[in-house]
Amino acid sequence: MVYETGNRTIDDAVARVLDGDQIDRTDAIALLAQPVDDLAAAADTVRATLGDGTVDACSIVNAKAGNCAEDCGFCAQSAHFDTGIETHGFLDPEEILAAAKRAEADGAQRFGIVVAEKGVSKERRPEEWADVLRAVRLVRDETDVEIDASLGLLTQAEADILADEGLNHYNHNIETSPRYFDEIVSTHSFEDRLKTLRRAKNAGMDLCAGVILGMGETPADRVDAALELRKIGVSSLPVNILNPIEGTPLGDRESAAISKTDLIKTIAVYRLLHPTARVRLTGGREVNLAEDEQHWPFEAGADGLLTGDYLTTGGQDAATDIEVIEDAGLAPNTAVNEFDPERVKANANRDGADAAIESRADD
Numbered sequence: 001m002v003y004e005t006g007n008r009t010i011d012d013a014v015a016r017v018l019d020g021d022q023i024d025r026t027d028a029i030a031l032l033a034q035p036v037d038d039l040a041a042a043a044d045t046v047r048a049t050l051g052d053g054t055v056d057a058c059s060i061v062n063a064k065a066g067n068c069a070e071d072c073g074f075c076a077q078s079a080h081f082d083t084g085i086e087t088h089g090f091l092d093p094e095e096i097l098a099a100a101k102r103a104e105a106d107g108a109q110r111f112g113i114v115v116a117e118k119g120v121s122k123e124r125r126p127e128e129w130a131d132v133l134r135a136v137r138l139v140r141d142e143t144d145v146e147i148d149a150s151l152g153l154l155t156q157a158e159a160d161i162l163a164d165e166g167l168n169h170y171n172h173n174i175e176t177s178p179r180y181f182d183e184i185v186s187t188h189s190f191e192d193r194l195k196t197l198r199r200a201k202n203a204g205m206d207l208c209a210g211v212i213l214g215m216g217e218t219p220a221d222r223v224d225a226a227l228e229l230r231k232i233g234v235s236s237l238p239v240n241i242l243n244p245i246e247g248t249p250l251g252d253r254e255s256a257a258i259s260k261t262d263l264i265k266t267i268a269v270y271r272l273l274h275p276t277a278r279v280r281l282t283g284g285r286e287v288n289l290a291e292d293e294q295h296w297p298f299e300a301g302a303d304g305l306l307t308g309d310y311l312t313t314g315g316q317d318a319a320t321d322i323e324v325i326e327d328a329g330l331a332p333n334t335a336v337n338e339f340d341p342e343r344v345k346a347n348a349n350r351d352g353a354d355a356a357i358e359s360r361a362d363d
Contacts, residue, residue: 003045005038014042017275018049022230028223031269036261043268043301050275054333055325056110056304057318058148058236058280059103062311063135064090064115064128070187072175073249074212074242076312077116083247085312090115090128093135100139106307106318107332107339111139112148112171112208114311118188119152119196122161129158133165140166144337148208153192156199163203170200171208173238174228177221184215197232210238210280213266214256214288222266226273236304237277239267239297241284243313256288263288264300271301280304286316291324298328319345 003014009030013023023031031039066077066087076083100111113135122129132151139147149162150171162170174193175181181190197207209232211225229237241263242256258266270279279302285294307321316324322341325332332341 007038010034010038010042017272028269032219032265036265039268040300043271044299046271046275047301051303055330056278056333057108057307058110059108059308060112060114061099063113068116070118073184076245081247090131093138096135097138100143104143104145104337107344109333109336110148111145114150117152122158136165154196154199159199159203163205169208170205172196173210175212176217177224180217180221206235208236209234212240214242214258216257226270236280237274238280238282240282241288243284243287264296267297267302268300278304282306283310294324295327
């Protein structure tokens with residue numbers, strides 16, 4: 001296939017990617033300097049050629065909230081910062097199952113069990129570990145969603161057990177480049193994160209690992225983070241955009257330190273660096289993009305999103321996300337649970353009408 005914009009830098013990169021070759025760091029940094037419209041259209045062509053024309057949705061539950069000993073500078077759940085969030089221990093596995101069933105009904109293809117801590121530990125917290133496994137089994141046996149989990153650092157033995165229990169994907173974001181990581185986190189290293197990703201992959205799980213944009217990193221840092229993820233091999237690359245939380249070291253700004261243009265360019269370059277992965281728009285998108293702008297990333301190569309609420313902040317409902325997907329000319333992925341997008345939208349309209357009736361009744 002020949003793709004031509006008349007921009008040699010872009011055209012050469014697209015041709016190589018579609019021929020099965022890889023672009024390198026120099027190419028990626030040069031691409032970030034190209035006009036956004038040309039770059040977005042080129043990345044969308046790669047997605048359309050190598051992808052399936054759908055947007056994959058995942059959903060998460062905050063299975064253990066707050067009091068985390070790590071000092072990640074963006075995180076409301078760190079015990080190092082006073083952010084005023086509600087905290088709780090590991091949820092009853094039945095509550096996690098109920099959340100998974102709600103996510104499935106809303107069309108999520110994947111469901112993630114997330115904890116706030118350095119790592120679940122089979123040895124140090126055996127009761128919690130047993131609850132994690134029970135939750136995985138319940139979601140595995142009683143829903144059709146693929147099971148994801150973000151449980152912090154893992155030993156190889158723990159990764160092997162999780163894979164044997166049917167955990168499909170392991171999420172462990174690297175957040176930023178190796179160079180910039182120490183500016184954001186001091187209580188563990190970039191290499192610690194890579195070790196866990198390697199262990200999860202060795203156990204047979206697919207990897208979901210990505211970044212947070214707008215924390216003060218350079219464009220080169222954004223490229224370097226994506227290259228690290230390419231080295232290790234990810235099937236899903238979540239792209240978070242900083243949502244500044246009051247009380248955290250990065251909470252003193254109104255929005256992420258990245259322009260909308262640079263955000264779209266970065267997503268497009270991530271598509272060219274990861275031509276067959278799900279490039280997934282996740283946390284912070286509602287804060288940094290208006291609802292009528294959220295289709296832009298999906299016209300620049302993105303083909304995944306996180307729907308519903310995040311860990312400590314509210315997100316968008318599934319019906320609105322389906323409309324964003326359709327605005328981009330794409331369709332929701334129905335490969336796993338074959339949900340009906342029109343039913344999801346109709347239910348949202350009904351719920352909104354019911355809420356309005358209740359509000360009037362209270363007046």
